Amino acid sequence: MDLSLSDFGAIAIMQGFNGLSVFCVLLLMALGLAIIFGQMGVINMAHGEFLTVGAYTTFLVSSLTLRFLPELQPYYFFVAIVLSFLIAGALGWLAEWALISKLYHRPLDTLLATWGLSLVMQQAFRSIFGAREVSASMPDWLMGSWMPTDTIDIPLNGLFVMAVTLLLTVAIFVLLYRSRWGLQVRATVQNRVMARSVGINTKKVDRMTFALGCGVAGVAGAAFTTIGSTGPTSGSLYIVDTFLVVVFGGAASLFGTIASAFSIAQTQSMAEFFISGSMAKVLTLSAVILILMLRPQGLFSLKVRK
């Protein structure tokens, strides 16, 4: 191959951008999961399905706008994001109330129960929306790409997903570290018994956290519709990677989640440049497992009293 330095630079930038896109996808999924796992030790196997809820909501909003208010089509996306958050959050609230809250002392069993929930939700999607994949119509301002030079070509929808990821991450940080509710969450994570004894309603905090985590997944799903189509099982595609991100980052540490999503995504996309996609994935997952053996508590771990 005859590559000039600038070509090589362009490839590196595009591959890096690729990695950033994967990073955003992983982080969007992992954020909600990490909050829930960090606070309650619950592994939510149905997390991917809450994401799918968001994606289908966006699809519905987009088709409704197209049919009834076509002139507002460029702006529907903002309504869709809010609705996705609310619907997925409400469903999460319901799931916590009906299912998870009964199983807090049995973490392994929540894993199985939420798996059951995910099966039911997947089949519900199939019954309602059909087995075929659907995609929301994109507003014009999300089409096309940004080309700073001749060789570098960065798609706008990728940039949009990045912006959503950034905003969401910042919002969660503000919520967790600058709000009264965030204070209660952090107290519950660090010492549940003590938090309860100073008057924090930890049950209520749990329910809100679960709903918030699911709502975040809904927003992630809305953002996903800009880069891919939605099917009944699209949420579950990433679920194992996401769990590894959360576990690798260390429970109860948002920084850890970000760092691990970043390193996993970049390793994956860099490796993809040299070997086939499937082998790159095998390599990345194996590396994560190996590192987990050396550091079972994850990259960053918070001192927590259980």
Add this chain to the structure above:
Amino acid sequence: MKSFFDKLAGSKQGAIGFLILAALILVVFPLTLDAFRLNMVGKYLTYAFVAVGLVLCWGYGGILSLGQGIFFGLGGYCMAMFLKLEASDPESTRIQSTPGIPDFMDWNQLTELPLFWEPFHSFGFTLLAVVAVPVLLAFIVGLAMFKRRVGDVYFSIVTQAIAAILTILIIGQQGLTGGVNGITDLRTLMGWDIRSHEAKTVLYFVGAFLLLACILIGRFILASKLGRLLMAMRDKEERVRFSGYDVASFKIFVFCVAAAFSGIGGALFTLQVGFMSPSFVGIVPSIEMVIFAAVGGRMSLLGAVYGALLVNYGKTVFSESFPELWLYFMGGLFIAVVMYFPNGLAGLYQSHGRKWLARLGRWRPKARRAEPVAARPAPSSTPEPTSPALETTP
């Protein structure tokens, strides 16, 4: 020697339960089912191996492996490789560009047999590998995880990730493994046609006897001191560690036993069904195997067999008549078992069935002889009346 047999039988009730199961799968099914259905039950029974292993490592050891499909698949693939090599002798593959290698290798432009396929020409090696390969992997994973005290949910996720890795690997390396289609078109075992009804019936009985043997091995383990330690570890791991026991070694051991059972089940599956594919290895089949054990009762070796039979039977019935309802049913089953019947069918029998049987015994004087059996205290292979949950962090 008497104590050895006592350990195998458990108690009088345990022995009766075992005999009922043995009679069911050795006499009742073969007499009442036609060859097609019997073969299907035989397929379900191969899953029961996995479920029995899960009872040991999840129900008693508290280790929830979401990757039993790995070991089931490895055992199955070992057997499939042997059968495939036998099916691809130079005579029947002479139209290939390289005769004598499996057809999928020829399609993928391989010109010679990969080195790791070579030993699978030998049947003895294959039989060994069916158990040894899964055990070896389980040993490595267990050693790496448990020695570093990776437990609980973390372990489950790691096993799930390994199942994902193995599936991607098998599908990606099409030339070496047959890819997404798996290893198909298996015909004979040492010259014996395994596709005929007679062969399938013989294989059914082989599977049934091996399953019963596995249950006895499981009972023996649970009745020994090791079984007590497993339960103690599940309930309060730290306390067992502080008492001076090497917790990790016991966990590795029981995980390896479960892997060995799964491997045997996988090999029998390949023989019964006539092919092996990555769809029995990945995340979804692995977690389905957990539900077999959960439905039957995570604390009951016999219950696991019934669980595997019932859930798979339900799956067959549903996917034949209402395919769209099957996932609802399966999902509902996961939720219901976890929330309302954490000890599964065996737990239901313990809490309701026995009382009901006892009442039946009182009501009909002729059946009185059955009463003392029904009223006996729980034997070792049945659930503890208290603490159905796997206690971890309070």
